[in-house]
Amino acid sequence: DAGITQSPRHKVTETGTPVTLRCHQTENHRYMYWYRQDPGHGLRLIHYSYGVKDTDKGEVSDGYSVSRSKTEDFLLTLESATSSQTSVYFCAISPGTTSEAFFGQGTRLTVV
Amino acid sequence: QQQVxxxxxxxxxxxxxxxxxxxAYENTAFDYFPWYQQFPGKGPALLIAIRPDVSEKKEGRFTISFNKSAKQFSLHIMDSQxxxxxxxxxxxxxLSNxxxxxxxxxxxxxxx
Known part of the structure; x- marks a missing residue:
């Protein structure tokens, strides 16, 4: 398995609280992605990074921010969690844009 | 135009x-078409991928058929298990994205 670890794996949080999800890789891949997966919607891109401190928005970025201060870590922050952000979040890494993307195990986030 | x-x-x-x-897709500038497989509780994993310069790619029981003029591609799983x-x-x-x-x-x- 590709060296990619997501933490935490499960989290329950209250509406209005900030939440940070972490993605750590040991592959030294340039590209890192955060997706959310919801029934009927497949995978939707939240934010992505194409290098240290180089990030950009995906199709569902509202309410989320990211940071990448090191090649190996990509953090996703929900500034003020809402129930609509209850989802399974996946981090993915890739050495190139047309290369295989490797996914983490996912984080199941529940906002109550 | 960006939908699949x-x-x-x-x-x-x-x-x-x-x-x-x-x-099916609309954007004729797409130039890489992968298929991913996801088991419950796991992240997606690359199964097989094709570029538009070939009409078919086979790996074991899995085949991608690509029809550039119709802007369609399909996954065939033979002898499904x-x-x-x-x-x-x-x-x-x-390629540029x-x-x-x-x-x-x-x-x-x-x-x-």
């Missing part, structure tokens, strides 16, 4: 049969 439309949403096939999942039961995603990518555009997914069930 995947069908069917769900599919039930008898063991030993052929499973066929279809995807219960272990193939999973959710399958098609995707497409622009950093992100994959995903289909909504197909839940495949192989009945023994």
């Amino acid at each position: 439309k995947q069908s069917p949403q769900s599919l039930i096939v008898q063991k030993g049969g052929i499973s066929i999942i279809n995807c 219960p272990g193939d039961s999973a959710t399958y995603f098609c995707a497409a990518n622009l 950093y992100q994959l555009i995903w289909g909504a997914g197909t839940k495949l069930i192989i009945k023994p």
Whole structure:
């Protein structure tokens, strides 16, 4: 398995609280992605990074921010969690844009 | 123009049969078309991928058929097995872009 670890794996949080999800890789891949997966919607891109401190928005970025201060870590922050952000979040890494993307195990986030 | 439309949403096939999942796209600039397989509780994993300069690619029991003029591509699983039961995603990518555009997914069930 590709060296990619997501933490935490499960989290329950209250509406209005900030939440940070972490993605750590040991592959030294340039590209890192955060997706959310919801029934009927497949995978939707939240934010992505194409290098240290180089990030950009995906199709569902509202309410989320990211940071990448090191090649190996990509953090996703929900500034003020809402129930609509209850989802399974996946981090993915890739050495190139047309290369295989490797996914983490996912984080199941529940906002109550 | 950026969408990838995947069908069917769900599919039930008898063991030993052929499973066929279809995807259609609009943007003729897409130049990389992967298929990912996802088992429950896991992240998606690359199954097979094709570039538009070939019409077919086969890896074991899995085949991608690509029709450039119709802007369609499909996944065929020959001699389908219960272990193939999973959710399958098609995707497409622009060489100049950093992100994959995903289909909504197909839940495949192989009945023994």
